[in-house]
Amino acid sequence: MTRSLGIAGAGLIGRMIALAMQRAGHTVTLFDRDSRAGHDSCSWVGAGMLTPLAELEKAEPIITELGLASLKAWPLWLAGLPEPVYFQSSGSLVVAHQQDHRELEAFRAQVTRKNTTAAQLHRLDRRALAELEPELAPRFNGACFLEPEGQLEPRMLLPALAAALDAAEVVWHEKVAVTAVAPGCIQTAQAGYHFDQVVDCRGLGARAQWPHLRGVRGEVVRLYAPEVQIGRPIRLMHPRYPIYISPRPNQQVVIGATQIESDARGPVTVRSALELLSAAFSLHPGFAEAEILETAAQCRPALPDNLPALQVGAGLLRVNGLYRHGYLIAPAVTAACVAVLSGEPQPYPTLLQSDDAP
Ligand SMILES: Cc1cc2nc3c(=O)[nH]c(=O)nc-3n(C[C@H](O)[C@H](O)[C@H](O)COP(=O)(O)OP(=O)(O)OC[C@H]3O[C@@H](n4cnc5c(N)ncnc54)[C@H](O)[C@@H]3O)c2cc1C
Incomplete structure (x- = not known):
């Protein structure tokens, strides 16, 4: 039966639910205070890492489950869009400088301990690293290779979703x-x-309905780096937060992201820019001549457990708390929302929440 659906918020999750429901034969209306371009959304600034295994270090296993399911689903989603979207699933690497070697070992041990899936994590020596990423081998003795991981380009996905809508x-x-x-x-x-x-998909804009929702500030830098040839996202161990250095089309590289318990939306700070750029330069000397194309900051919508949640009521579904995992888990969260809206069996019942309990 065709039903009418109104969606408040056209960031990543609002767009995906809208498209899935319209294509399922319903009549969808979207509302957003931003333009179609969505440049003021958290989704626009998001880096697009799809790293379900690495997230095990700090996140609950459900994020890995949603992330692995989403990695399988992304190619189908992207094939159905009218514009190309850069997507890669050739694995990611985790490296550490000599002084952070113990942190890399701790990371590997933690991920291995919590990994209940068959997803593959390999320890690489310098020679194996040189085969995968020749330009990294001079500076690193080895790495962890997380085979199922990947990335996509949000700056291509959001316009492609808008065109599809x-x-x-x-x-x-x-x-x-x-x-x-x-x-x-x-x-x-x-x-x-x-x-x-x-459906309420307003992220931090729905704070009145989610009293425990908070913003977690994140900052990214985009570079034009023609002297750096890396083929996949590289995570550099960092004492405060994971820093990814990720190659994108047209010799661009995204470096991010900081993670700061703050709602501040101001421009990228000197300290954060120094941390991100130093991390890149310490990874590869070719970043010295790279051009800074953009710095950007936004706040991630996060619930107290840093997990996504669906609040289900008659005639109203609220989805929020995508935190640092929006791109990683969006197809699975969309499937969970579509199941609620269509009255179908719920694939991820643990996402359902009756209220905003801390
Ligand atoms: C620096 C940074 C790096 C990140 N990197 C990654 C990553 O590598 N991988 C990953 O998976 N995730 C990453 N994320 C997280 C990801 O970007 C978010 O989880 C995701 O974008 C959240 O999407 P959303 O649709 O819930 O929220 P939003 O994108 O914030 O969308 C909410 C929408 O609601 C609209 N809205 C709000 N209030 C109102 C109102 N009153 N009226 C009308 N419209 C309203 C807003 O304009 C906005 O368009 C990152 C985030 C940041 C900030």
Whole structure:
């Protein structure tokens, strides 16, 4: 049966739920205070790492389960979009400088201990590393190779999703702030809109409905680095947060991300820029002549357990808390939301939450 669906928030998860539901035959209307470009969303700044195994170091195993399922699902999603999206699943490497060698061993031990899947983690010596990434071998004795991991380019995915939504004739109220979301109703300053079902995907914009939601600031730097030839995301062990150095099309490289318990949305700080750029330069001397194309900062929407959650009620579904895992888990979280909205069996019941309990 065709139903009407209103979605508040057209970041990553709002776009994906909208597309899945419209393609399933429902009539979807999207609302966002931002433009279609989405440059003001957390999703625009996200780095697009798809690293389900490495996340085991700090995250719950459900993130790895959602991430591995999503890695399988991304190629199908991307094949259904009208524009190309850079996607890679040829593994990631974790390296450490000599002084951080123990941290790499601790990382490997922790991930191996928590890895209940068949996903592969390999220890590489210098020769094996040189075969995979020749330009890294002079500076590193070895590495961990996380075989199932990958990345995608959010700056290509978000426009491609927008193009798909337009082609599917989803109604999109852009630059319209939602003032309230209630069962079956989305309220803006101008009007109230009624639907069979409503989904709240406003991330940090839905804080009033998720009292324990917090922002976790993250910063990234984009470089043009023609003197650096690396083929996959490299994670450099860092005492404060994981730093990824990830090659992108057109000789660009993304370096990120910081992770700071703060809601501040201001520009990238000197300290963070120094940390990110020093990490890159310590990985490869070719970064010395790289050009800084962009620095960007945003806040990740996070719940107290740093896990995503779905609050389900009659005529209203709220999804939030994608934290640092939005791209990693979006296809699986979308499948969970579609199951709720379609009354189908829930593939990930642990995501369901009755309230915002800390
Ligand atoms: C620096 C950084 C690096 C990251 N790196 C990665 C990574 O490598 N891998 C990974 O998986 N994840 C990463 N993430 C996390 C990922 O980007 C987020 O989990 C994801 O983007 C969250 O998507 P969302 O749709 O829930 O929220 P958002 O992208 O914030 O979308 C919410 C939308 O709601 C709209 N909105 C809010 N309030 C209102 C309102 N009142 N009315 C109308 N519209 C409203 C906003 O405009 C926005 O478009 C990173 C995040 C950051 C900041």
